[in-house]
Amino acid sequence: MNGNQKTEPTINRKTARELELIQFKSGYEDGTIIAQQQHMNSVLGAISFAFFLALFSAGPDAFSKPALIVSEISFSASLVSNILLFFFYKTVSGKKDLEYIWDFEQTSYAEIFKTIALFAPIIGTFSLIFHYSTLAFIFSAFIAVVGFATFLLAKNQISLRDSLLSEYRLSLLYAGRDEDYFTLKKHEFKQKPSAEELKINKYDYSICNQKKELIGVVTLHHQAVVGDIIEIADSEPLTVLRIIHNERATKLICKEYTEDTSAID
Structure with a gap:
């Protein structure tokens, strides 16, 4: 091992990745992430069911136009996969089964199936838009790209701001300006517990x-x-x-x- 290689910084002997995993796992241990998954799958399943039924109003085009066929297949796949996931989380969500859900979600099979459930309605929606209007499809794709770029750029800007703020706090401590430091700490974001948590x-x-x-x-x-x-x-x-x-x-x-x-x- 290279003696000049710097070891990864740790907190309580845990790396940043380990701490992130622990925090993520706690959402399964208290059931909050599982409840969010149930809600998301139920919403996507309901949307897919509504769109799937609406596609039959297209008449003969529903079975001859490539874009509509892709949309039908996507919404049907989304409907079935999201319903299966919803009932899985709903039935296997007792305290004794939480660990099984955690283990299940660490498998590659679950990851592939959840990816299908998430992206199938997106593909179906864009295929439906493309069938009715190429211009609307181009505009929708452009907005999607802008949206992803916005999230990525915002994340980078937040990281830069947090880094600059941390440096400023350290400069206050080094300068002996304790009062200014604690005044700044008062304005930090504090997440209040929800009514359910209380x-x-x-x-x-x-x-x-x-x-x-x-x-x-x-x-x-x-x-x-x-x-x-x-x-x-x-x-x-x-x-x-x-x-x-x-x-x-x-x-x-x-x-x-x-x-x-x-x-x-």
Whole structure:
């Protein structure tokens, strides 16, 4: 191995590709990506069914014009493949089957079948446009190229902007402008949990004082950690000192929170 070759940077001993895979896999573990796949396949299947039926209104041309024949074949392939995928995700989506769906999607066979389900309605649509108007087909193809170019150029511009922003943040730190640095951090994009996630991510805790006497019960939307500040009804803010788990409940041992003003000028 070449001694001058630089090793790939890692976070917690994981490369960027490994971290990306872990994040992508989490979407299968919690079912979010599977739900998105179901929605997409149901929409594509419904569109294909509508177009497939509409093609029969073309009369004799539906069986003699090459563009219409290609469109019919594409929409029929899209209809069947998307319906099969929808029912696959719908029936094999229990907690015990999530790992099987993940393993299934890593196979080349699944990748080929999903590619057919995705591109078949696109080919059918462009074939239908080409049959009725060559000019409309050229314009549609041009818009498609512009769209792809827009996405690629936007991605590059975002990467460049993020790189420049990271350099600017580092320059603020090196210059000792901590206040400006944290002011800039406040304007970062923060993704708020959806109503469904707030409903799912609920954690019940028993609040106790330092003598382990019960003060109250609280439901939080995140897991509590030592040092958290807890606010419950008819009580002063509390800070978490220890967390005690048992088979029946999780107890937060707290004391009254007092703000440390010694560091404030």
